Amino acid sequence: MILGLIESRAWRILEAAMTNEELFTDLKQFITATVSQQTAGLATKDDIANMTTKDDIDGLRAEIKVLDEKVDIIQAAIADTFTYTAGTTDTTLQDHEHRLRKLEHHSV
Helix, strand or coil: CHHHHHHHHHHHHHHHCCCHHHHHHHHHHHHHHHHHHHHCCCCCHHHHHCCCCHHHHHHHHHHHHHHHHHHHHHHHHHHHHHHHHHHHHHHHHHHHHHHHHHHHHHHC
């Protein structure tokens, strides 16, 4: 589910033709909101201080493991998005370079 949200967000970003600064700001806000939602149910410092049994600690470890997996998914999706964006940008730049060469050739 998280991966789908990130991918749909990435496409909206690409469609909006944002500048790099706008892209980074938007991604930071999105990542912060996503991580905040995912960590909302984790134990607080007070909860951890009051843990008395091994089961309590094991439960917290399980929650942290799930969160860690979700963070890995988010990081992979962001990396994929940047890789795709870089490839698209490179293709566009090569196309512009080709057009400029043609124009230079015709002007000579």
